[in-house]
Amino acid sequence: MAAHTPDRKQLAPGRTAEGAPGEPVIVFDHVSRVFGGRSGEVTAVDDVSLTVHRGEVFGVIGFSGAGKSTLIRMINGLEKPTSGTVTVLGEEVSALSEAKLRPVRRRIGMVFQQFNLMHSRTVAGNVNYALATAGWPKARRRERVAELLEFVGLAEKAKHYPEQLSGGQKQRVGIARALAAEPEILLADEATSALDPSTTSEVLSVLRRVNEELGVTIVAITHEMEVIRSIADRVAVMDAGRVVESGRVFDLFSRTNHSADAASFVTTALKDRPNAEEVARIRRRTDGRLVMVSLRDAAAVSAVLGTAGQRGVGFEIVHGGVSATKDSAYGLLTVSLTGEETAVEDFLADLGRAGDVQEVQQ
């Protein structure tokens, strides 16, 4: 991609050498969006403040209706806040007229759940059209189209029409088109929600390369935990318009003490936590004390579990799972502990130093 991107390194350097995030590129400051309707008002986004830094992949996750689409649409000015400000690449987009928004929008690409390709144009034609719209001179477009299709692995499909492609291939064309004019930010609106699991991973790996190789900042909204797990650095969990939890992906997945609002989403989405029905089933066959232990440091937790026998504590792993995020493995085990109360207390204190421990309440 170097041919037309001589200043790409200065433009979008991604993280610094030390791994610290770049400067803020998207800032939501106390943003609310209220829609009026016949059946009353809906607060789609409710007092959201968050910052996305250059070079990161920021995920926004939540159930349908949580306000994710409204939030992402405010980044490129397709939606305006009712109150608060949205600043993107240094411009307060929430205050800009359509005409003044145009140059900012050129620096932001977008991919959609339903791909939104033009069916009467070939794959190359779709990408070329985006370049033409962005004002690229004809002489430079052909080479740029080839470069983009090469990047998304579809060089040999240039002359095909969208209907001849699989869902994953269509979305890769969507990504090539979104990257055409060298955006600094890419917005992905449920980019993999229409795809099956294998094509989802193919598209996610292209998005990861867009971030890592081109240094493009990505905001991905999704209801799929898998998307967050595999590409995001940080995540905000939305519920009823509010951000109920945010932070590094690993921290969110490995924590047991979620706020009440976030807990309902997180426990539903993460299968390593027993739901109420599973807890009831476990309780029927064990009368031990049930605790959830996060494996932030699996070796440390294993070392403590290994001392159980000699301390007179019996333990059984009754539920759990270990998965990989973008950076590392995390896991959550539910164990049933039996033995003298003081021995169990003592053991739990050590376990709490190795991991994050929470008593199962239900």
Ligand SMILES: Nc1ncnc2c1ncn2[C@@H]1O[C@H](COP(=O)(O)OP(=O)(O)OP(=O)(O)O)[C@@H](O)[C@H]1O
């Ligand atoms: N233009 C609109 N007019 C009225 N209400 C709207 C409008 N857009 C969104 N809403 C309402 O705002 C709330 C949040 O919707 P939004 O689409 O942002 O959520 P979401 O998390 O993206 O959900 P989904 O994945 O289903 O799109 C919903 O209650 C929705 O009905």
